[in-house]
Amino acid sequence: MIAGISGRVLKKSGNVLLVETKSGVVFEIVCDVQTSEEVKEGGECFLHTFLSVSQDGITLYGFSNEMKKELFLSLTKVSRLGPKTALKIISNEDAETLVAMIASQDVEGLSKLPGISKKTAERIVMELKDEFESAGIKDMRIYHESLEALVSLGYPEKQAREAVKQVYREGMKTSELIKEALKFLSHR
Amino acid sequence: MIAGISGRVLKKSGNVLLVETKSGVVFEIVCDVQTSEEVKEGGECFLHTFLSVSQDGITLYGFSNEMKKELFLSLTKVSRLGPKTALKIISNEDAETLVAMIASQDVEGLSKLPGISKKTAERIVMELKDEFESAGIKDMRIYHESLEALVSLGYPEKQAREAVKQVYREGMKTSELIKEALKFLSHR
Amino acid sequence: MIAGISGRVLKKSGNVLLVETKSGVVFEIVCDVQTSEEVKEGGECFLHTFLSVSQDGITLYGFSNEMKKELFLSLTKVSRLGPKTALKIISNEDAETLVAMIASQDVEGLSKLPGISKKTAERIVMELKDEFESAGIKDMRIYHESLEALVSLGYPEKQAREAVKQVYREGMKTSELIKEALKFLSHR
Amino acid sequence: MIAGISGRVLKKSGNVLLVETKSGVVFEIVCDVQTSEEVKEGGECFLHTFLSVSQDGITLYGFSNEMKKELFLSLTKVSRLGPKTALKIISNEDAETLVAMIASQDVEGLSKLPGISKKTAERIVMELKDEFESAGIKDMRIYHESLEALVSLGYPEKQAREAVKQVYREGMKTSELIKEALKFLSHR
Numbered sequence: 001m002i003a004g005i006s007g008r009v010l011k012k013s014g015n016v017l018l019v020e021t022k023s024g025v026v027f028e029i030v031c032d033v034q035t036s037e038e039v040k041e042g043g044e045c046f047l048h049t050f051l052s053v054s055q056d057g058i059t060l061y062g063f064s065n066e067m068k069k070e071l072f073l074s075l076t077k078v079s080r081l082g083p084k085t086a087l088k089i090i091s092n093e094d095a096e097t098l099v100a101m102i103a104s105q106d107v108e109g110l111s112k113l114p115g116i117s118k119k120t121a122e123r124i125v126m127e128l129k130d131e132f133e134s135a136g137i138k139d140m141r142i143y144h145e146s147l148e149a150l151v152s153l154g155y156p157e158k159q160a161r162e163a164v165k166q167v168y169r170e171g172m173k174t175s176e177l178i179k180e181a182l183k184f185l186s187h188r
Numbered sequence: 189m190i191a192g193i194s195g196r197v198l199k200k201s202g203n204v205l206l207v208e209t210k211s212g213v214v215f216e217i218v219c220d221v222q223t224s225e226e227v228k229e230g231g232e233c234f235l236h237t238f239l240s241v242s243q244d245g246i247t248l249y250g251f252s253n254e255m256k257k258e259l260f261l262s263l264t265k266v267s268r269l270g271p272k273t274a275l276k277i278i279s280n281e282d283a284e285t286l287v288a289m290i291a292s293q294d295v296e297g298l299s300k301l302p303g304i305s306k307k308t309a310e311r312i313v314m315e316l317k318d319e320f321e322s323a324g325i326k327d328m329r330i331y332h333e334s335l336e337a338l339v340s341l342g343y344p345e346k347q348a349r350e351a352v353k354q355v356y357r358e359g360m361k362t363s364e365l366i367k368e369a370l371k372f373l374s375h376r
Numbered sequence: 377m378i379a380g381i382s383g384r385v386l387k388k389s390g391n392v393l394l395v396e397t398k399s400g401v402v403f404e405i406v407c408d409v410q411t412s413e414e415v416k417e418g419g420e421c422f423l424h425t426f427l428s429v430s431q432d433g434i435t436l437y438g439f440s441n442e443m444k445k446e447l448f449l450s451l452t453k454v455s456r457l458g459p460k461t462a463l464k465i466i467s468n469e470d471a472e473t474l475v476a477m478i479a480s481q482d483v484e485g486l487s488k489l490p491g492i493s494k495k496t497a498e499r500i501v502m503e504l505k506d507e508f509e510s511a512g513i514k515d516m517r518i519y520h521e522s523l524e525a526l527v528s529l530g531y532p533e534k535q536a537r538e539a540v541k542q543v544y545r546e547g548m549k550t551s552e553l554i555k556e557a558l559k560f561l562s563h564r
Numbered sequence: 565m566i567a568g569i570s571g572r573v574l575k576k577s578g579n580v581l582l583v584e585t586k587s588g589v590v591f592e593i594v595c596d597v598q599t600s601e602e603v604k605e606g607g608e609c610f611l612h613t614f615l616s617v618s619q620d621g622i623t624l625y626g627f628s629n630e631m632k633k634e635l636f637l638s639l640t641k642v643s644r645l646g647p648k649t650a651l652k653i654i655s656n657e658d659a660e661t662l663v664a665m666i667a668s669q670d671v672e673g674l675s676k677l678p679g680i681s682k683k684t685a686e687r688i689v690m691e692l693k694d695e696f697e698s699a700g701i702k703d704m705r706i707y708h709e710s711l712e713a714l715v716s717l718g719y720p721e722k723q724a725r726e727a728v729k730q731v732y733r734e735g736m737k738t739s740e741l742i743k744e745a746l747k748f749l750s751h752r
Contacts, residue, residue: 004214014713149202337390380590525578
């Protein structure tokens, strides 16, 4: 529901930021290490956020770019992989490299990263490889957004992924990919 | 609780909009296809919203006009019809036509729309026809608002619907319809 | 948590108001009938609110003055009396009269009001009479606030009520009443 | 999630404050007695807050400085010690003295404070003494923030505490302490 926060960084303690918005409400945002290093106390920032509501309470996670947030959301869908571990993985390697390692099923490489056991690396590759290497889609974000849009329109994920794989051509924008996929699905 | 959001469209991915409000908080809003086509990235927008809190998390649904929101709320009351299917139905036909099809119990027509099986069409007609064709009320919104007001004042839905049906006369405004219905109910 | 909303009344449908705040977020607020009659569409308003979180979802109730809100909170503490019935009771009689009827245990009078059966009237009187007539405290709001403050500081309600009853003198302000009661409690 | 609120104090009833933010939303904030005495009705204030979501509803607790908030969070982690008792303890003694009493395991002294039985004092000392006297860390806040940052990066609390204890040197800032601890942990 809360997809982003822009405001002034009141305080930085490790990777937890306090960001004051114009209304006077200060949000506590848990980030990956690079994101927190990129912002300065007293400076303005805009973070792509994810609002997590669970038994442990309400936590707002924040990222300096959308790709890291998308990767965080994908990692937290992996079984027995919670937000803290996802954050640790993203803190120890840049997003592009991680996506490439997962797409190329590089279990070895992944398990060398702090916070990823061999078992966790295998689960990540097994559960996410389709998503990342599917149709050799260069831009994982466009793939992700189109899939999410089709699913939120009620199409089962499997059909949506099939359609995106069939109609994708290099250079397509998200809106074009969705339109082509909808046409493909309506003729099924 | 959150019945509307006005702000700047930061980003459009399919039918998911990121809208930045004046306080700096960016809301993720899931819309029907026409609504998302009506707004432009970078432009200002006002959406009629519904805040859904469920096991799957907190989602904000948004519509460019109130009638679509009212229809969405009615559809989601139909058994085994969730927000995604309701959104898909509203994305594939305009609200007035859908209301007329339901009021005239046009199961055939409804089941031709993408996302509506014969069974679903029958359930929609069976559970919503009273609401839509009741007393031949032209303006479904006035009917809906008056009913909602009476129920929120503690009157059982059945009594409230009976009262509205008895006192409704063409051209009435919501406030007049509620006053007449309250008089009717207090003399029962 | 949200104790008040100030903003512009976008829309009035019966006793449900849509109020737009400066941040661009529009809140749906369910009010008693007088409160909704006191505000004008397009005009500014300030409402004393209560945020109710339950199985049915998140609802914001609003009142034009604090005494009505306090009475609403007291009524909803009565067993088997929910927010809708409380709202209906408050919509049909002014707060001062209701408080006097409860304090003087006027079951007869209460049960004549729309929405209050004999049984409900008896429960209201039985469960609230202490609170209202206790120590003949003229200003129920001061009594309520002092009690609430002491309880939120960890004192059991029974001890807190006893202390307030002992130390109350006509004309006292809330802060004075709390100070005297704290002294009384620390010497026990 | 909501770590701070700045706005105008609309009203003070005992230790419950109504603070109006720039967006027009008024927050109800439950404070310790000193905090509520430090603010003036009609004046501006900034409070360090903690958003508690539980069966009893959603409550926002507020403190005039961060150390009191940190102490409140530590106390509420003690078994069978809820927010009301924690608030009462903090209302009856200043934070530095309380920390020193806990660090020096002064059960006697603690149990003389209103709201703390002998049993509660023993539980507080037993469950918090490590945290407070650990490594003779002068500044409990730096210790707390570093620990929290490491835990939120996925390190088990026991390892994180061990690392902070090993690398802490007087005068270190939070960011330096975290960096050293991360180095220590990556060489384990």
